[in-house]
Amino acid sequence: MVFNYIKLACRNLWKDRVFTCLNILGLSVAFCVATLLIISSLDELATDQFHEEKDNLYKVYATEQTVKGPKEAISRPIPFAPTLQNEVPGIEKISRHLEMNTLVSDGDKELILDLSYVDQDFLQLFTFPVLKGETDSPLAKKSSVVLTQKSANMLFGTDEVVGKTIMIQKENVKEPFTITAILKDIPHESSMGFHLLLAFDESPNYKENLNAWNSRNHSVYLKLSKGVTTQQFEERTRAFVAKHYKETIDDAKRDGVSVDVNGQYYQFRLFPFAESEFTSFKGGIANVSHTMPYIVLGIAILILFIASVNFINMSVAKSGQRLREIGMRKTLGASQSQLFIQLWVESIFIFTLSLVLGSLLGYGLLGDFQTLFRTEGSFETLLRPQILMMLFVTILLITIIAGGYPALLLSKLGTLKALKGKLEAKAGTQLRNTLIIIQFSIAILLISGTLVLSSQINYLRHKDLGFDKNNVVSFPFNGSLDSYTALNRLRNSLQNEPEVLSITAADNNLGYGRDGSGYTSVSGFDYEGRGLKTHSLVVDYDYIKTLGLELVAGRGFNRAFSTDSLSMVINETMAKEYGKENPLDVTVAIGDSSRYNVIGVVKDYNFRGLKRQVEPITMFMDNSLGYYYAFVQVDPKNAISAYDKIEKAWKDIEPNAPFLGSFLDENIDRTLKKEKVLTTIITSGSIVAIILSCIGLFAISMIMVNQRTKEIGVRKIVGASITGLMKLLLGDFIKLVILAFVIATPVAWWLSYKWLEEYSYKISLNFGFFVVAGLITLVIALLTIGYKTIKAALQNPVESLRTE
Incomplete structure (x- = not known):
């Protein structure tokens, strides 16, 4: 029996091979795109989920009440973690974590590797398995280092290196360290990446800041004891805060700062480490949002939905050709269940073949997809048992709904009606119109989303940031x-190059460079009885000139003034904090009571990206601190030549260090990575959804024309014009588009508004985006159905009536 069902299914599908191919094409493309998007979404959601202790592993942060409202503070001082563990009950394990790049060498071989300074509990908190060497406390001994398999192979060409010694540069001095363990390579799902681990007491300035509570430079992770909740932890830390942050609290009281709902000026909190990649801060509180992967997953579902709708519509479109067949089989004794199974088997056959072809197509496009969407997800992501079960149930539901509805509609048809070969015009009309409205709504939603996202990114990329981002290499x-x-x-090497206009340095980059790092330093001090905070930036001479910053008062640092080592250049926002009519009159005692004078004010510039308002910043020249980044201003007419000369000069100066130069506009673009990927996904999803919708609309136009063939012929005989017939046939579609526009626009506006709320600088959300999206959808719909409609309107009425 089953073999007969399959044989008949193949025969019927081959007989209508044009429609079969269209169905398979549409479904294959849908399965291909949906599979890739699901892989991307699940891979992102899998970030940090491999840690065995993930359900009880947290990152510490603080909410500080300030005059300008609550602010979050993530970095902690060196004595914080051990003191917290000793004084606050309920902490089972705790570890500090400080990440930086360092020079590692073995003989003549030198590499720049990612180094993390951690405490002994680190490898018990996080699941980074030890493959070789010490398993309990590999960092317990003095001058011990732990490597990953990858870093061991990079240095030695093998991971059989336990007991060997390598040289690690610390504060410009190379020191020997003994390899005590080799870790399994860090999985790509990890948000935490490193090549080697050192004990935290080996970190820079550790001894100097061992008891300093006002210098913060690292993150802290902990595991709570069994039965202890995050709320209990927060309550237990209040006595700790009162003891160690008394000065901070006193300053807040003095400045008239309002307490939070619990009456606290400074409150320690926790957020799940496994959600780090999805955590942002608003009002000083951590908020977890999976918007990005869920949007990707939602687009995949929409594409599958549209393909299923197309399948239903195209199946109904071809139903007229099979009515007499069904009537004859009923006359010969076929039951409704047999007819349903036969028609459903055809649907399953198409879906199975489409799924196989779509999967093969997706596998072939995976490499390009990974590059375009910047994901490392692969088909292995789908091989987890729970994912496979979910996908099986999803495909089963799709075949039941998309294939079962046409099968049920035809199998329930009465024998006489089937033998007459006529399917009533009202059959499925309501469902058909509903599906059309949903299709149009999806199209308008995706197109408007693409327009808003593209406009926002274009606005951010071309916004004046207050510095020269086009002609400066960092x-x-x-x-x-x-x-x-x-x-x-570097200055000596490039001083005679006409393409190089200016050279400087600072301890922080602008945007994200090729090394992927970016941070800022915040310092607080008292001024005239008020507590002030500012971002601190250590710069070299010519920083203002090289970056193209605009001076609005005073001057910049100048080699002719020996006192500039005790001088400050501030931005306009910091000048407002001082509250002086003339900010050049400001003198501040900072740190060891040295008095610093403001010598210049620069116009505000966006040094922290475009999601934040400009904050106070103070520039210093401090010879006791090093620089981390060089900045070179080049002649825009010879930018490429200048870049090559900078690279050559750096290779001559540091032959073993890679040159990681990039223009600042590239750095700014990297800060928009998520937005660009999201735009690409929604744009691609829009294109695929529109293509699939066009296939479905073409099928729907065939249904309507087939159902109204006689009506068209009669109307032409009694004098109807082609224009009138076009209006008649297209009018229903236009009404459906308008209804879809009314439904989709509020949803699209709300989603766009919520997304734009994340930005301090954003476009104006106007009605034009959604009108354009509606018009594009209408034009695409009319072009899709226009051919069949025009052909029907031009057809000889005699032929129309004869056909009927």
């Missing part, structure tokens, strides 16, 4: 030389 000092020596050699 790169890290990542070699063995100290930054001052490297900077002076």
Whole structure:
């Protein structure tokens, strides 16, 4: 029996091979795109989920009440973690974590690797398995280092290196460290990446800041004891705060700061480490949002839905050709269940073949997809048992709904009606119109989303940031030389190059460079009885000139003034914080009571990206601190030539260090990585959804024309014009588009508004985006159905009536 069903299914599908191919094409494309999008979404959602302790592993942060409202503070001082564990009950394990790049060498071989300073509990908190060497406390001994398989192979060509010694540069001095363990390579799902681990007490300035509570430079992770909740932890830390942050609280009271709902000025909190990639801060509180992967997953579902709708519509469109067959089989004794199974088997056959072809197509496009969407997800992501079960149930539901509805509609038809070969015009009309409205709504939603996202990204990319982002190259000092020596050699090497206009350095980059790093330093101090905070930036001479910053008062740092080592240049926002009519009159005692004078004010510039308002910043020249990044301003007419000369000069200065130079506009683009990927996904999803909708609309136009063939012929005989017939046939579609526009626009506006709320600088959300999306959808719909409609309107009425 089953074999007969399959044989008949193949025969019927081959007989209508044009429609069969269209169905398979549409479904294959849908399965291909949906599969790739699901892989991308699940891969992102899998971030940090491999840690065995993930359900009880947290990152510590603080909410500080300030005059300007609550602010989050993630970095912690060196004595914080051990003191917290000793004084606050309920902490089972805790570890500090400080990440930076460092020079590692074995003989003549030198590499710049990612180094993390951690405590002994780190490898018990996080699931980074030890493959070789010490398993309990590999960092317990002095001068011990732990490597990953990858870093061991990079240095030695093998991972059989336990007991060997490598040289690690610390504060411009190379020190020997003994390899005590080799870790399994860090999985790509990890948000935390490193090549080697050192004990935290080996970190820079550790001894100097061992008891300093006002210097913060690292993150803290902990595991709570069994039965302890995050709320209990927060309550237990209040006595700890009162003891160690008394000065912070007193300053807040003095400045008239309002307490939070619990009466606290400074509150420690936790958020799940496994949600780090999806955590953002608003009002000083951590908020977890999976918007990005869920949008990707939603687009995949929409594409599958549209393909299923098309299948239903195309099946109904061809039903007229099979009515007499069904009537004859009923006359010969076929039951409704047999007819349903036969028609459903045809649907399953098409879906199975489409799924196979779509999967093969997706596998072939996976490499390009990974590059375009910047994901490392693969088909292995789908091989987890729960995912396979979910996909099986999803495909089963799709075949039941998409294939079962046409089968049920035809199998329930009465024998006489089937033998007459006529399917009533009203059959499925309501469902058909509903599906059309949903299709149009999806199209309008995706197109409007694409327009809003593209406009916002274009606005951010071309916004004046207050500095020259087009003609300045930045790169890290990542070699063995100290930054001052490297900077002076760079100046000497490039001083006679006409393409190079200016050279400087600072301890922070603008945007994200090729090394992927970016941070800022915040310091607080008292001024005239008020507590002030500012971002601190250590710069070299010519920083203002090289970056193209605009001075609005005073001057910049100048080699002719020996006192500039005790001077400050501030931005306009910081000048407002001081509250002086003339900010050049400001003198501040900072740190060891040295008095710093403001010598210049620069116009506000976006040094922290475009999601934040401009904040106060103060520039210093401090010879005791090093630089991390060089900045070179080049002649825009010879930018490429200048870049090549900078690269050559750096290779001559640091032959073993890679040159990681990039223009600042590239750095800014990297800060928009998620937005660009999201735009690409929604745009691609829109294109695929529209293509699939066009296939479905073509099928629907065939239904309507087939159902109204006689009516068209009669109307032409009694004098109807072609224009009138076109209006008649297209009028229903236009009404459906308008209804879809009314439904989709509020949803699209709300989603766009919520997304734009994340940005301090954003486009104006106007009605034009959605009108354009509606018009594009209408034009596409009319073009799709226009051919069949025009052909029907031009057809000889005699032929129309004869056909009927």
